[in-house]
Amino acid sequence: MKALLSGNEAVARGAWEGGVHVGCAYPGTPSTEIMEALSQYPEVYTEWSVNEKVSLEVASGASFAGARAMVAMKHVGLNVAADPLFSLSYIGATGGLVIVTCDDPGMHSSQNEQDNRHYARSAKVPLLEPSDSQEAKEFTRLAFEISEEFDTPVMVRLTTRISHSKSIVELGERKEVPVKEYVKDVKKRVILPAHARERHGFVEERMERLRKYAEEFPYNRIEEGDPELGIIADSVAYMYAKEVFPEASFLKLSMVWPFPRELVRRFASKVKKIIVVEENDPFIEEQVRLLGIEVTGKDKIPLVGELNPTRVAVCLGVKKEEELPKPELPHIPKRPPALCPGCPHTGVFNVIRKLKLIATGDIGCYTLGTLPPLNAMDTCVEMGASIGNAFGMQLVMKDDKLRKKVVAVIGDSTFFHSGITGLINLYYNRGITTVIILDNRTTAMTGHQDHPGTGKTAKGEKGREVDLVKLIKGIGIEHVYVVNPYDLKELTEVIKREIEREEPSVIIPRAPCVLLRRGEKFTPMRVIEDKCTGCRVCLKVGCPAISMRGDKARIDPFLCTGCTLCQQTCPFGAIEFVEEK
Amino acid sequence: MTKSIVICGVGGQGILVASDILSLAAMYSGFDAKKSEVHGMSQRGGDVISTVRYGEKVYSPLIGEGMADIILGFEKLEVLRNLSLLKPDGKVIVTDFRLDPLPVACGLDEYPDDVIGWIKKNVSDVHVVDAVKVAVELGNIRVTNVVMLGALSGHIPEIKKEAWEQAIRERVPQKYVDLNLTAFERGCNIS
Numbered sequence: 008m009k010a011l012l013s014g015n016e017a018v019a020r021g022a023w024e025g026g027v028h029v030g031c032a033y034p035g036t037p038s039t040e041i042m043e044a045l046s047q048y049p050e051v052y053t054e055w056s057v058n059e060k061v062s063l064e065v066a067s068g069a070s071f072a073g074a075r076a077m078v079a080m081k082h083v084g085l086n087v088a089a090d091p092l093f094s095l096s097y098i099g100a101t102g103g104l105v106i107v108t109c110d111d112p113g114m115h116s117s118q119n120e121q122d123n124r125h126y127a128r129s130a131k132v133p134l135l136e137p138s139d140s141q142e143a144k145e146f147t148r149l150a151f152e153i154s155e156e157f158d159t160p161v162m163v164r165l166t167t168r169i170s171h172s173k174s175i176v177e178l179g180e181r182k183e184v185p186v187k188e189y190v191k192d193v194k195k196r197v198i199l200p201a202h203a204r205e206r207h208g209f210v211e212e213r214m215e216r217l218r219k220y221a222e223e224f225p226y227n228r229i230e231e232g233d234p235e236l237g238i239i240a241d242s243v244a245y246m247y248a249k250e251v252f253p254e255a256s257f258l259k260l261s262m263v264w265p266f267p268r269e270l271v272r273r274f275a276s277k278v279k280k281i282i283v284v285e286e287n288d289p290f291i292e293e294q295v296r297l298l299g300i301e302v303t304g305k306d307k308i309p310l311v312g313e314l315n316p317t318r319v320a321v322c323l324g325v326k327k328e329e330e331l332p333k334p335e336l337p338h339i340p341k342r343p344p345a346l347c348p349g350c351p352h353t354g355v356f357n358v359i360r361k362l363k364l365i366a367t368g369d370i371g372c373y374t375l376g377t378l379p380p381l382n383a384m385d386t387c388v389e390m391g392a393s394i395g396n397a398f399g400m401q402l403v404m405k406d407d408k409l410r411k412k413v414v415a416v417i418g419d420s421t422f423f424h425s426g427i428t429g430l431i432n433l434y435y436n437r438g439i440t441t442v443i444i445l446d447n448r449t450t451a452m453t454g455h456q457d458h459p460g461t462g463k464t465a466k467g468e469k470g471r472e473v474d475l476v477k478l479i480k481g482i483g484i485e486h487v488y489v490v491n492p493y494d495l496k497e498l499t500e501v502i503k504r505e506i507e508r509e510e511p512s513v514i515i516p517r518a519p520c521v522l523l524r525r526g527e528k529f530t531p532m533r534v535i536e537d538k539c540t541g542c543r544v545c546l547k548v549g550c551p552a553i554s555m556r557g558d559k560a561r562i563d564p565f566l567c568t569g570c571t572l573c574q575q576t577c578p579f580g581a582i583e584f585v586e587e588k
Numbered sequence: 589m590t591k592s593i594v595i596c597g598v599g600g601q602g603i604l605v606a607s608d609i610l611s612l613a614a615m616y617s618g619f620d621a622k623k624s625e626v627h628g629m630s631q632r633g634g635d636v637i638s639t640v641r642y643g644e645k646v647y648s649p650l651i652g653e654g655m656a657d658i659i660l661g662f663e664k665l666e667v668l669r670n671l672s673l674l675k676p677d678g679k680v681i682v683t684d685f686r687l688d689p690l691p692v693a694c695g696l697d698e699y700p701d702d703v704i705g706w707i708k709k710n711v712s713d714v715h716v717v718d719a720v721k722v723a724v725e726l727g728n729i730r731v732t733n734v735v736m737l738g739a740l741s742g743h744i745p746e747i748k749k750e751a752w753e754q755a756i757r758e759r760v761p762q763k764y765v766d767l768n769l770t771a772f773e774r775g776c777n778i779s
């Protein structure tokens with residue numbers, strides 16, 4: 008049977024067909040739908056773990072106990088999970104252990120363009136790279152077999168264009184694989200230095216065996232064409248190159264690490280000139296150069312940003328820049344994403360802006376509080392950074408007034424992911440930071456996944472709910488306040504009071520993400536035209552439902568949720584609820 | 589020959605559902621089909637684009653500058669934004685609908701005048717269809733996307749009628765199937 012699947016859905020399907028027992032993930036674009044799809048299969052245990060490190064630890068535990076297990080994460084997630092990854096390379100796998108990483112060339116929704124092929128190399132594990140959904144399914148299934156045969160975790164790397172492109176897949180059936188019996192093996196699984204020294208020898212020898220496997224791997228294939236030009240390409244770059252050079256000879260690399268050097272030598276001997284087409288870093292290119300083979304690569308192909316067929320054609324001189332369409336256009340305003348009408352984060356950023364606070368930020372929908380008209384965030388580094396950043400800034404700020412303007416702003420899911428450790432550090436080291444945890448009862452940014460604070464599992468079942476207030480009080484922090492994020496007066500008072508305190512405090516503005524309330528019937532607000540002076544103060548709220556029509560403000564009744572933030576802001580009392588009919 | 593179609597508009601307009609239906613319909617018509625889309629940040633009211641390609645054998649799911657045969661626009665400014673993707677002899681099908689980006693709504697930027705005029709200045713084959721009006725007549729502005737697919741269907745006869753119907757049935761929730769089939773039908777007769 009054929010189906011049109013995204014790369015992510017295909018990975019889940021491949022894992023299921025390959026008999027996976029356990030799937031763990033922390034959400035992150037572009038990887039999120041892998042675990043969402045896998046949790047639809049009743050044979051498989053799936054969970055949203057609190058972060059990527061824990062997800063890999065749970066999955067490797069399942070592997071120790073003989074089960075097939077998979078984790079999926081976005082590229083930066085592997086930074087969080089890097090510590091277990093490097094150890095697990097030495098420990099190997101009992102049940103098949105597969106790590107799926109989704110890189111994001113072009114940074115459609117990420118903070119960097121890191122290339123996770125480097126992880127395979129430095130952690131010394133094999134890496135498979137599908138170039139469409141059919142391969143995504145096949146390679147994931149195969150990855151479990153490679154993992155068990157070679158006693159190694161196996162990485163599968165997708166990119167945004169593989170994860171979020173759909174193409175036709177031939178579906179297969181599930182092959183049930185029994186969970187192996189647990190056998191204690193401390194020399195393998197307790198990486199004391201004495202054990203690890205031995206295991207390192209094993210790893211080097213394993214990688215050599217895997218290289219030979221890569222040389223014969225049928226998906227690393229030579230496609231004979233014009234001997235004048237040979238192209239080496241992986242992932243979706245292979246597809247772009249096929250569009251641009253239909254006649255050329257190709258070496259399509261699907262198992263990129265360990266690097267199949269003999270195969271590359273063989274290919275090089277058949278063609279006159281070689282171009283390596285790859286996104287991100289010159290990973291393949293450098294390996295080819297190490298063999299003493301001259302290639303064209305990143306000298307022509309951009310290091311920055313995502314490729315597409317046109318970009319490949321232009322940078323390699325197949326098409327001239329001048330031949331591209333250059334439409335004559337007026338100024339086109341940008342359309343940046345924005346906090347939704349009725350978003351519970353909006354009010355908090357209004358108060359932060361009004362009080363002129365310095366807000367160290369974090370990652371989530373609320374990072375949009377950085378943009379105009381809110382302009383209410385000063386920093387954003389990686390998940391969990393806000394709390395440590397705020398503490399560090401305060402450490403060195405001599406001016407007491409300035410120091411007390413610093414607050415940390417973090418989402419609920421992000422707090423569970425990696426904010427807790429920062430908060431404990433702050434408490435222990437005598438910090439005084441005010442931390443604002445925006446508790447919208449979900450992981451909104453990535454499409455509303457549950458987390459420990461919601462107490463629901465990835466399968467939609469009842470789990471156990473972690474009580475944020477109790478958790479924080481348990482650390483020893485005494486000042487913890489849950490507030491209504493739609494009440495600007497209350498928010499302002501509490502924040503003003505807490506930043507003055509010579510002790511740490513946590514403020515929790517709590518209300519569900521407005522997108523979780525879709526079924527509700529909202530009573531919208533309207534502008535009383537006679538009272539509106541056209542002062543535009545309401546536009547500064549940062550609500551997409553408000554705009555100017557002529558010299559009066561107008562509220563879109565279809566977008567408005569009646570959250571009243573604009574009403575509380577209007578200096579002229581010109582906003583009221585539409586009367587219910 | 590591979591056909592390349594860009595669907596563009598604003599987050600929340602049903603662009604991803606529309607491109608799903610189009611690529612499924614292409615698959616049911618016997619073609620190889622691929623589509624690309626982007627999730628995440630872009631869905632919070634930002635601009636959204638999805639590309640669909642079908643033919644005998646399709647390699648790239650993505651469409652670069654000068655590759656698109658057709659741009660199907662759910663919001664007119666977004667057509668302008670993506671116009672460089674169109675082939676010199678390409679075609680635009682657009683609904684005359686304006687949604688202000690937040691910077692415009694806040695008075696920090698301006699929405700250009702006569703957007704349709706600007707499109708026509710650059711493209712000779714432009715079809716302006718009032719899909720939003722039809723959707724509102726049908727009682728649900730959210731079916732604008734399927735009305736637009738109906739309007740597109742006359743321009744790509746290689747995708748068969750039954751394939752469209754099968755794709756719509758598969759991709760929209762059960763209780764909205766009839767509404768969407770009607771919306772598609774109305775779209776077919778629009779141009």
Ligand SMILES: Cc1ncc(C[n+]2csc(CCOP(=O)(O)OP(=O)(O)O)c2C)c(N)n1
Nearest residue numbers: 034035370371372418419420421450451452
């Ligand atoms: C290490 C890492 N993992 C995952 C992500 C993807 N990601 C970005 S923000 C976010 C969660 C945001 O949830 P929350 O903190 O509750 O804020 P909300 O979006 O609900 O406002 C996730 C999963 C990431 N950027 N980095």
